[in-house]
Structure formats: C-alpha cells, structure tokens
Amino acid sequence: MKKAFLFITFLFYGLTLQAQTVNDVPLKDIDVEYVQIVGTSKLMSTKLTIEIDFGQKTKFFSSGKETIVKDADGKAVDFNSMIDALNFMSKNGYIFVNAYAITVSSQNVFHYLLRSEKNKSE
Template sequence: MNKILIIIFLTICSYSSFGQTINGIPIKDLDVQYLQILGTSKLMSSKLTITIDIGQKTKFFSNNTDETLLKDEKGEGLIFNSMIDALNFLSANGYEFVTAYVLTVGNQNVYHYLMKKNK
C-alpha cells in the first residue's frame, strides 16, 4: 500500500511541476536568462497575484494580464501567500534571486523581484 501511495505522490508532483506556464510555455522551458516577478496584493486579501515579466509583448491599452500571469495546469492563475512563496516556487524551478524593490502605485505596493536562470 505504501508503495502505491509513493508512486501516486511522485506522479502528482511530476505532473504539477510541468503544469505551471507563462503564456502557454512551461516555466522550466522559458528561453530567457532573466525574469522579473511582480507581486500585487489582492483586494481584501493577504494573498498576492503574481505576474512574470520575461520581456514578452503585451497589448498596450489592455489591462489583461493573461500573457504575464503564472498559471497552473488547469489554466487558472496561481495565487501565492507571499513574495517568499513565489520566490521559493521559482527557485525550485531553476531560478535564483538577484535583487528586489518595492514601488507604491496609488495605495498599493507592487513588489519586484529580479531572478536569474541557473545554468
């Protein structure tokens, strides 16, 4: 029974590690050296919406973050508890922390973390 549970657990872990995408590309397969994590707090929540800037083209007048939103295997946006949660996620997916800064837009903090791909 324990062997079956271990096999199921490993299968789920390997499936979920390939499920996270940016603009339809698995995060581990991105052909970029650097990326930037942008964390914006959600209204009436302690959680963050994380978008990833890899230099991709986005629509100028669009407020749609669909091209930059980190999505799960179901195509839904991932929600992180904190920037450290997002940092740990990207570290587990082959990126290392470079620097961070915060900008306040209106009354909302926007967190910026620069990451570099491990070789």
C-alpha cells in the same frame, strides 16, 4: 506490478511539475537569462497576484492575464507572499538577484529580479 505503479507515479509527478505556465509557456521551458516577478496585493485578500515578465510579447490592450502564473487547469496560482513566490521560482530553477518596491495609488508593488540557473555563466 510494483514497478509499473512506481513508473506511473513518477510519470504523473513529472507531468505535474511542468504544469505551471506563463503565457502558455511552461516555466522550465522559458529560455531567458533573467525574469522579473511583480507582486501586487489582491483586493480584500491577504494573497498576492504574481506576474512574471520574461520579455514575452503581450497584447497592447491586455489585462495582464498572460503574465500570471497558471496551473494545469489554466487557473491563476495564488501566492501567500513574495517569499512564497520566490521559493516557487527557486524550485523552478531561478536564483534571486535583486528586489525593490514602488508605491502605485497607495499600494506597494514588489519587483524581484531573478536569474535562470541553467543560463548562468560561471
């Protein structure tokens, strides 16, 4: 009985790790060497909206929703800061490479370039 409980617990835990998606692709299944995370402040909030660009196709008139990290329920994942997003991506197999910020309409937009650990060449 105890073994069955542990098996179900680990199975559930494994499924929840794959729950975060971008453009309906699980983060761990994105097969590219580099990704860019872009953080913008949410209106009237201290949290950030994080978008992930891995070269995916997006619709011309899209609102950007297909580049936002979503949980298993399809809701946008909230991040407290760019470091929160960076730690999240590190847990999903990405290494920090470079960062820069630009100002758009008096709002800072942060760009972090990351490299996949599984695709890095030694």
